[in-house]
Each structure stands twice: as C-alpha cells, then as structure tokens.
Amino acid sequence: MTVYLVGAGPGTADLLTMRAARLLATADVVIFDRLVGDEITDMIAPWAQRFDVGKDPNGRSVSQVAINDLLVTCGQLDQTVVRLKGGDPYVFGRGGEEAIALQAHGIDVEVVPGISSAIAGPASAGIPVTHRGVAPGFTVLTGFQASAAKARIDWDAAAKLGTTLVILMGAASATTIRHSLLAGGAPPDTPVAVVSYATTERQTVTRIELEDLGSAPIVNPAVIVVGPAASLDLARFRSSERDSAAPILSPIGPKDTTA
Ligand SMILES: C[S@@+](CC[C@H](N)C(=O)[O-])C[C@H]1O[C@@H](n2cnc3c(N)ncnc32)[C@H](O)[C@@H]1O
Structure with a gap:
C-alpha cells in the first residue's frame, strides 16, 4: 500500500x-x-x-x-x-x-x-532568487503564523540575512511583515515584488518598495519577494532584441542515434 x-x-x-x-x-x-x-x-x-x-x-x-x-x-x-x-x-x-x-x-x-511557487513565483516575474553580487542566497518564509506556533520566525534576523526573502501566505499580513522587517533594520527602499497567480494566465507582478508593502490589497495566491534581486526583471528578454546574432556557444548538433 x-x-x-x-x-x-x-x-x-x-x-x-x-x-x-x-x-x-x-x-x-x-x-x-x-x-x-x-x-x-x-x-x-x-x-x-x-x-x-x-x-x-x-x-x-x-x-x-x-x-x-x-x-x-x-x-x-x-x-x-x-x-x-x-x-x-x-x-x-x-x-x-x-x-x-x-x-x-x-x-x-x-x-x-x-x-514550488517559492521558486516559480520569482522566476516567472524574471527575478533570479540568487544572483552573483546581489543575492547570495534565498530564504523561504511563511507570512502567516498562528499565534500558538511553536517555531516562530525571527523577523529581525530575517531583515539582516542579506538573502532574497520569498514569503508565501503573506498577503493578509503584508503590513505586519513590512513593520517587522523595517523594525529589524531593512531599508524602507528595499525592492519588493508581489507575484500573484504565478505562471498562470492570471499572473500579475507588482513592484514596490518595502515601505509601501501592505498599502494596497494583494491578490491571493501571492508570493512576496523582498531584497535587491526583486528589482530585476529578466523575464522581458527577447532574442529579437539581442545586439549580435552571433551565438554565445556553438551547437553540438543532434544526438547520433546510428551507433
Ligand atoms: C499553503 S501554501 C502552499 C505552497 C505550495 N506547497 C508550494 O510549494 O508552492 C499556499 C501559498 O503558496 C503560494 N502560492 C501557491 N501557488 C501560487 C501561485 N501560482 N502564485 C503565487 N503564489 C502561489 C501563496 O503564497 C499561497 O498563499
């Protein structure tokens, strides 16, 4: 079974x-x-x-x-x-x-x-959760915590981690998250991206600064991405916009199936 x-x-x-x-x-x-x-x-x-x-x-x-x-x-x-x-x-x-x-x-x-939406949410908004020189890691947190939860999040520590924060289930408590991160020392102008319905036809991406998180309602389900990487938007690249037609790597050709 x-x-x-x-x-x-x-x-x-x-x-x-x-x-x-x-x-x-x-x-x-x-x-x-x-x-x-x-x-x-x-x-x-x-x-x-x-x-x-x-x-x-x-x-x-x-x-x-x-x-x-x-x-x-x-x-x-x-x-x-x-x-x-x-x-x-x-x-x-x-x-x-x-x-x-x-x-x-x-x-x-x-x-x-x-x-997981923790990966797909940022990625579908063009946000690499780790990025050399910008985000040395990423931390996935819940924005919702029952008051009796045994393992509580130390938001002061989260604010100082220096990683991209990816917050799930945070739509209803966005204002509390903002207060917690600001109190922990996160700069008010820290980039934030809110990705709702990631990867679906209903996907929306809202880019704001931390000081504005929670000032407008967030459409659920949503992933909240906090940190410098959240200002990146690499989803917009189109090959037709590339300067040079030269390939970066030479193709190795199709797999030889005759052997
Ligand atoms: C109960 S958790 C489940 C998470 C799920 N197991 C995962 O790995 O994505 C539900 C939360 O996941 C996030 N979520 C799930 N699907 C999503 C999507 N398509 N777009 C944005 N957020 C999503 C939201 O934060 C939502 O409140």
Whole structure:
C-alpha cells in the first residue's frame, strides 16, 4: 500500500513533472486541494475517484484531521492513491503531517516533488532568487503564523540575512511583515515584488518598495519577494532584441542515434 504525495507545481499544467502526469493518468483515487486548477485535475483518469478537499459543497475547507483520515482510509485499499498538492508537497503543504499520519498506519508514502511557487513565483516575474553580487542566497518564509506556533520566525534576523526573502501566505499580513522587517533594520527602499497567480494566465507582478508593502490589497495566491534581486526583471528578454546574432556557444548538433 503506497500513497503518492504529488506536487502539482505552481498552477499551469505544463509545469507538472512527467511522473506526476503519469500518476494522475493511472491513479484509482486522487485527493486534491485548492491550489490545483482544472487544467491539472482534467488530467485525472476518468474512472478515478476524485476528492476535492480544498472545500466542501458548502464552500468550507476540510480539516486536516479529516484529510488525514481520508488518506488513511484510501491508503488501506489495494489501489493507486495520489494526494495532489499545489507546488511542492513539503513546502508549506502539510505534506509532512500527512506522511506521518499514513506511516503511523503502516502505509508507505512516496513523494513526487513539485515546482514550488517559492521558486516559480520569482522566476516567472524574471527575478533570479540568487544572483552573483546581489543575492547570495534565498530564504523561504511563511507570512502567516498562528499565534500558538511553536517555531516562530525571527523577523529581525530575517531583515539582516542579506538573502532574497520569498514569503508565501503573506498577503493578509503584508503590513505586519513590512513593520517587522523595517523594525529589524531593512531599508524602507528595499525592492519588493508581489507575484500573484504565478505562471498562470492570471499572473500579475507588482513592484514596490518595502515601505509601501501592505498599502494596497494583494491578490491571493501571492508570493512576496523582498531584497535587491526583486528589482530585476529578466523575464522581458527577447532574442529579437539581442545586439549580435552571433551565438554565445556553438551547437553540438543532434544526438547520433546510428551507433
Ligand atoms: C499553503 S501554501 C502552499 C505552497 C505550495 N506547497 C508550494 O510549494 O508552492 C499556499 C501559498 O503558496 C503560494 N502560492 C501557491 N501557488 C501560487 C501561485 N501560482 N502564485 C503565487 N503564489 C502561489 C501563496 O503564497 C499561497 O498563499
């Protein structure tokens, strides 16, 4: 008995991994959540049982306990079960909790990594999260923390890291994030990019400075990118705009299949 914890990527179907697509086409049961769009759920085999645990028929979300119970029940069947989650299952996806719940019931878990919005969000806005001389690393943080959270973020430390900060689930607390980073010593003019619906047709990118973060509502889902790299916009390059037609590297030609 194996349950596949599968990352669906940031939204658009052609950013699914090939393994994820193969599992969707063959699974008997697929349990998916809110950030997985129709383009991807349409790839589920027609005979498969589908569970949308993002919301119930009344528009309420399903509790994590109920999801874990459903996973365990399905995982005990002699069927291929896919738990499909937005982005990567282990980046703020509660995939770890689901894996622990399954393993506690003797059910094997196989993880299929997905492209996280933490990477795809900045990249689709033309922001390299690391960049020589600009950003020596990147730090992925949640902007949402339950007041009882055991591991709390030290925003003072985050403000001083010198890495690009990539903040998920921060739309509702953007003002608090701004205050926390400014209090930690981040310059008010630190570049910020807000990328909503990254990689999808609805993608928008808003570039502001830290002192303005939270002054306008942010469309969810959104990734907030903070740091000098956020001022870069390398998505706009078009080869037709290049000065020289000379290739940077010579092609090595097609693979020889005659041998
Ligand atoms: C519960 S977390 C899940 C993250 C997911 N596991 C991942 O790796 O991308 C949900 C948050 O991910 C971010 N997110 C997910 N998909 C996004 C997208 N297409 N564009 C922008 N942000 C996205 C938002 O910050 C959203 O609030």
